[in-house]
Amino acid sequence: MAAAGALLFVMSASAVAAQGIPFDRIELRTEKLAPNIYTLTGSPDVDPGHPEAAGGRIGLLVGPDGVVMVDAQYAPLSDKVLAAIRRISPALIRVLIDTHEHPDHTGGNPNFARQGAVIFAREETREELLRPLPAAVGAAASGTDPARLPVVTYGLGSSVKLHLDGETIDLIPLRAAHTGGDTMVRFETADVIMIGDFYRNYGYPFFDPGNGGSLQGVLDAVDLTLKLAGPDTVLVPGHGSIIHRSDLVPYRLMILDVRGRVQAMIDQGKTLKEVLAAKPTAPYDAKIPGALAPLPAGFGNSADRFVSLVYAQLKPAS
Ligand SMILES: [Zn+2]
Structure with missing residues (x-):
């Protein structure tokens, strides 16, 4: 179990490895999704943890009532984010x-x-932000500035609704998916959902059990999104390209297939090393960009990380 613990630590560290990112080389690309909704996406090939686009994508609703932001990127990018917002709106x-x-x-x-x-954030997210940050985060975020903490928090249960700029914004809590404190943000009128990180199309799914994430929660989040989204709903992941409902269907089947393969090998008494060697993601590796790209922490690649996480979720504690 000690080895598995060390492995999980390395995987968690790889989730937040931000030291050494040349933030000065990151620019933000603005994309308009609806008359008053925009996203800001970081440059490719700068952030070793996210080669497809540096950091996490930001969403913006603008209008006479002020700007609503979804996510805030790495701290050293704030001036560039603010400048990009000001090119869209002068509002508070x-x-x-x-x-x-x-x-x-x-x-x-x-x-x-x-x-x-x-x-605004989940109560669980506030609790996670109160924990000391791993050293690997470096300058990407402050673990001590009190202003980093959410002011309005909510738990699981019904959505929080905000009524601003002619939109109804639903903050939809997800149970233990990418982390223990995930929120999806739906703009009802524009028919846009910022879905967060339980979905990605660069590399395999990632969830962070060290911060409350779980494989079943990822599947539940996919199912909920399939229920909420219509065929034309714009789904905006935190990383990777923008998708529609139809993209979630093969994603779900892939997760179920890999889970089934790993479970069958666990039932045969196979160790994690043996399961990794059997390459249970092989049928998908060629189709998923970044599937076999190395991770910054030196821990294998995205496929190995996913298989290791699935294994740890399914293996009964001994
Ligand atoms: Zn994340």
């Missing part, structure tokens, strides 16, 4: 919603709180 940044606690989504929290934003 009124609300910042954290989809989950990871530093590539919350690092900028204190800087936008100081701009006047009230931070």
Whole structure:
């Protein structure tokens, strides 16, 4: 069990490895998704943990009532994020919603709180943000600035609704998916959902059991999104390209297939090493960009990380 513990630690560290990112080389690309909804996405090939686009994607609702932000990127990018927002709207940044606690989504929290934003997040996310940050986070986020903490928190159960800029914004809590404190953010009128990180299309799914994430929660989040989304709903993941409902169907089947293969090998008494050697993701590796790209912490690749996480979730404690 000690080896498995060490492995999980390395995997958690790889979730937040931000040291050594050349933040000065990251630019933000603005994309318009609806008349008053935009996203800001980081440059490719700069962030070793996210080669497809640096950091986590930001969502913006703009209008006469002020700006609503979804996620806040790494702290050193706040000036560039603010400049990008100001090119869209001069209005007060009124609300910042954290989809989950990871530093590539919350690092900028204190800087936008100081701009006047009230931070909304799950109670679990606030608790996770109160824990000391791993050294690997470096300058990407502060673990001590009190302004990083959400001001309005909520638990599982019914959605929190915000009524601003002619939109109804639903903060939809997810049970233990990518982390223990995930929120999906739905803009009802625009038919756009910022789904967070339980889905990704660069590399395999990642969930963070060290911060309350779980494989079953990822599957439940996929199922909930399949229920909420229509065929034309724009689904915006925290990383990777923007998708639609139809993209979630093969994603779900892939997770179930890999889970089934790993479970069968556990039933045969196979060790994690043997399961990794059997390459249970092989049928998908060629189709998923970044599937076999190395992870920054030196722990294998995205496929190995996914298989290791699935194994740890399914293996009965001995
Ligand atoms: Zn994340």
